[in-house]
Amino acid sequence: MEAGTMKNSSSSPLFVQLAALILFFLLSLLRSPVTVSAQITFMSPKIAAFNARWLMAKSNWGILSTISVDLGGAPFGNVVSFSDGEPGHGFGVPYFYLAELEPKGGYEINGTRAALTVSEDPLGTCRKDTQNPNCRRITLTGKLKWISLENPEIKFAQVALFTKHPEMKDWHSYPSFQIYKLDLEDIFFFYEFGSPMHVTPKDYLEVPPI
Secondary structure (H helix, E strand, O other), X not given: OHHHHHHHHHOXXXXXXXHHXXXXXXXXXXXXXXXXXXXXXXXXXXXXXXXXXXXXXXXXXEXXXXXXXOOOOOEEEEEEEOEOOOOOOOOOOOEEEEOOXXXXXXXXXOOOEEEEEEEOHHHOOOOOOOOOOOOOEEEEEEEEEEOOOOOOHXXXXXHHHHHHOHHHHHHHHOOOOEEEEEEEEEEEEEOOOOOOEEEOHHHHHHOOOX
């Protein structure tokens, strides 16, 4: 009798509705931003560093932002080309061929604090809106450092830039163009939901060339 009662109750509409509600609740948890955020929080720093390096190696332009003197301390961003090494041999540190950063120009670039932001979207690999959390982004901050012609690093910087941006070879006729690199201080890697992952320069630079 009791077994029959249990069998009947398990097939009742109320039981079916309750089971469906529990299933919906569990699926909602799996799909919620909170759960995804928790997953990204536990991403290995080494994996995050590799993803960040991959994005930099495959990209060749980004937005370089500074605090503008001309605009009274307002942020000012420039679209700039960059390279972190020859294709297949990216080392993570971005090099630039710059003439000016300010709207009116004429200011010292060397030593300027800057942030470079790069998106995966131009690569065509995320196949989503640029702001979609699944489209990887990275922001690197630090100070711009001038690479003089006497600096042994100049040859590596020239090869890195001119390989990915052949047109730059002709820019030497404009003396205002100089090669700079971003001395890294902080790196923030954005992927999926939640806060950006803070990647240390040490972990970032330890990734083998990509």
